[in-house]
Amino acid sequence: xxxKFKKFIELFWWLFLFASVNVTILSLFVILYFIIKNGINxxxxxxxxxxxxxxxxxxxxxxxxxxxxxxxxxxGLVSVPLGIGCAIYLNEYSKENxxxxxxxIAIRNLxxxxxxxxxxxGFLLFVQIFNFGMSLISAGLTLGIMTLPIIISVSExxxxxxxxxYREIAYSFGATKWQAIKTAVLxxxxxxxxxxxxxxxxxxAGETAPILxxxxxxxxxYLPKSIFSQFMALPYHLYIMSTQHHSLSKARPVAYGTAxxxxxxxxxxxxxAIILRYKKRKIKLE
Amino acid sequence: xxxxxxxxxxxxxxxxxEVEALKNINMDIEKNKITSIIGPSGCGxxxxxxxxxxxxxxxxxxxxxxxxxxxxxxxxxxxxxxxKIRQKVGMVxxxxxxxxxxxxxxxxxxxxxxxxxxxNYIYHKVESSLKDAAIWDEVxxxxxxxxxxxxxxxxQRVCIARALAVEPEILLLDEPASALDxxxxxxxxxxxxxxxxxxxxxxxxxxxxxxxxISDKTAFFMLGxxxxxxxxxxxxxxxxxxxxxxxxxxxxx
Numbered sequence: 001x002x003x004k005f006k007k008f009i010e011l012f013w014w015l016f017l018f019a020s021v022n023v024t025i026l027s028l029f030v031i032l033y034f035i036i037k038n039g040i041n042x043x044x045x046x047x048x049x050x051x052x053x054x055x056x057x058x059x060x061x062x063x064x065x066x067x068x069x070x071x072x073x074x075x076g077l078v079s080v081p082l083g084i085g086c087a088i089y090l091n092e093y094s095k096e097n098x099x100x101x102x103x104x105i106a107i108r109n110l111x112x113x114x115x116x117x118x119x120x121x122g123f124l125l126f127v128q129i130f131n132f133g134m135s136l137i138s139a140g141l142t143l144g145i146m147t148l149p150i151i152i153s154v155s156e157x158x159x160x161x162x163x164x165x166y167r168e169i170a171y172s173f174g175a176t177k178w179q180a181i182k183t184a185v186l187x188x189x190x191x192x193x194x195x196x197x198x199x200x201x202x203x204x205a206g207e208t209a210p211i212l213x214x215x216x217x218x219x220x221x222y223l224p225k226s227i228f229s230q231f232m233a234l235p236y237h238l239y240i241m242s243t244q245h246h247s248l249s250k251a252r253p254v255a256y257g258t259a260x261x262x263x264x265x266x267x268x269x270x271x272x273a274i275i276l277r278y279k280k281r282k283i284k285l286e
Numbered sequence: 287x288x289x290x291x292x293x294x295x296x297x298x299x300x301x302x303x304e305v306e307a308l309k310n311i312n313m314d315i316e317k318n319k320i321t322s323i324i325g326p327s328g329c330g331x332x333x334x335x336x337x338x339x340x341x342x343x344x345x346x347x348x349x350x351x352x353x354x355x356x357x358x359x360x361x362x363x364x365x366x367x368x369x370k371i372r373q374k375v376g377m378v379x380x381x382x383x384x385x386x387x388x389x390x391x392x393x394x395x396x397x398x399x400x401x402x403x404x405x406n407y408i409y410h411k412v413e414s415s416l417k418d419a420a421i422w423d424e425v426x427x428x429x430x431x432x433x434x435x436x437x438x439x440x441x442q443r444v445c446i447a448r449a450l451a452v453e454p455e456i457l458l459l460d461e462p463a464s465a466l467d468x469x470x471x472x473x474x475x476x477x478x479x480x481x482x483x484x485x486x487x488x489x490x491x492x493x494x495x496x497x498x499x500i501s502d503k504t505a506f507f508m509l510g511x512x513x514x515x516x517x518x519x520x521x522x523x524x525x526x527x528x529x530x531x532x533x534x535x536x537x538x539x
Contacts, residue, residue: 165383172341173396173452174372
């Protein structure tokens with residue numbers, strides 16, 4: 001009796017864990033299947049490389065693709081150097097004390113702030129106070145700040161993973177602190193840091209809320225002329241095509257096509273991160 | 287006073303969190319000799335070794351008292367550039383720890399740190415260092431392979447070559463063979479014996495037979511104190527202190 005009960009418990013937990021995995025994987029594949037099935041017909045050279053026409057129901061999504069690319073690039077230009085710099089300082093230079101502990105908690109909390117709050121913050125600071133207006137630069141900076149905590153935490157983990165004795169060898173050769181970091185720490189933390197950058201940027205590319213108040217436009221008949229111009233972007237385009245358009249049923253195929261492009265973009269970035277992590281693991285195994 | 291003294295330790299104490307890890311050490315280390323440091327775990331022998339190239343600077347809450355003179359210069363003097371000290375005093379660590387890069391790049395590492403860019407010089411230095419470390423013949427055909435492809439003993443000899451490339455006067459070795467098998471250990475020992483013509487070698491070892499085999503002088507440390515320091519032969523045949531004899535004969539430790 002007792003043994004039977006034990007076996008039942010064993011089976012119950014196995015089933016529960018097994019089901020968890022399946023539900024997770026299944027939902028990913030259902031999403032992918034659904035979007036690919038509905039969007040694949042829309043994908044063509046014209047869709048990717050021409051401007052929208054006729055109430056955005058025809059033509060392509062090139063301005064949106066271009067806008068997303070630019071705004072992600074700007075956010076990267078801000079968040080990558082600042083994020084890596086911050087991670088290096090925290091891990092290599094700062095001493096462990098109450099202040100650094102507070103800073104770390106703050107960074108962790110920052111990554112939990114809802115993206116719409118970043119949007120509001122960006123609107124206040126960049127659009128209004130700095131007077132950049134609704135523009136690529138305001139939106140890029142806002143996204144940059146949003147991705148900072150991700151890049152910092154992942155980079156710091158990567159730096160922590162570099163064995164202490166690499167630093168010791170460097171010092172034993174009379175290396176200065178920066179020399180030791182440059183020659184014996186960064187090269188081995190780089191795959192991890194790059195993973196952090198990619199995860200951060202792929203999140204930035206897919207966000208709608210932070211750019212909503214800071215620079216994205218519903219429709220523009222031209223491409224942005226400078227970093228102070230408004231722009232169109234994939235996630236926002238997806239949002240309007242699926243909820244805001246005057247004839248939603250006609251807009252649906254465009255929405256699916258846009259979703260597919262966006263998801264492929266983000267998946268490609270993530271795939272690249274996975275490859276980098278795989279390479280990193282190989283270095284360690286050697 | 288002996289003219290051959292290269293390292294002179296004078297009333298040297300090392301405190302870690304106000305605990306005295308090294309207690310008033312006085313010791314003269316001679317040039318072109320191999321000096322072994324033996325003693326039970328936690329006796330301060332590694333701390334002592336790392337005091338000679340100031341690798342202990344990174345330990346938080348530490349404090350030193352007294353002097354260590356290298357070529358007559360107190361390395362703990364405020365005016366001393368620690369970077370110069372470390373270029374003069376090379377170090378080989380316990381575990382073979384090449385960087386995950388090619389054999390060539392590993393040996394050239396210290397030269398790169400010193401800012402040497404002359405490719406010709408670097409190439410010749412890498413070659414001569416690998417020859418000095420008695421590993422040239424084994425690696426000359428695969429200099430640009432990853433150093434991790436080598437066996438542990440070979441890796442350790444590459445690490446020794448890496449330390450030699452920057453032409454130190456003194457070579458500190460922290461249990462360099464403790465992670466190696468007996469054959470590889472023997473090779474390292476032969477290597478060290480051949481190196482003492484050019485370098486002064488200070489080696490921390492757990493292995494008393496090793497100290498007896500290769501060193502000219504042996505220092506026995508216990509609980510942070512230098513108990514006895516003399517010619518190796520004397521330490522192993524007729525130690526003047528009873529506790530040294532007990533340790534040597536394996537009654538504790």
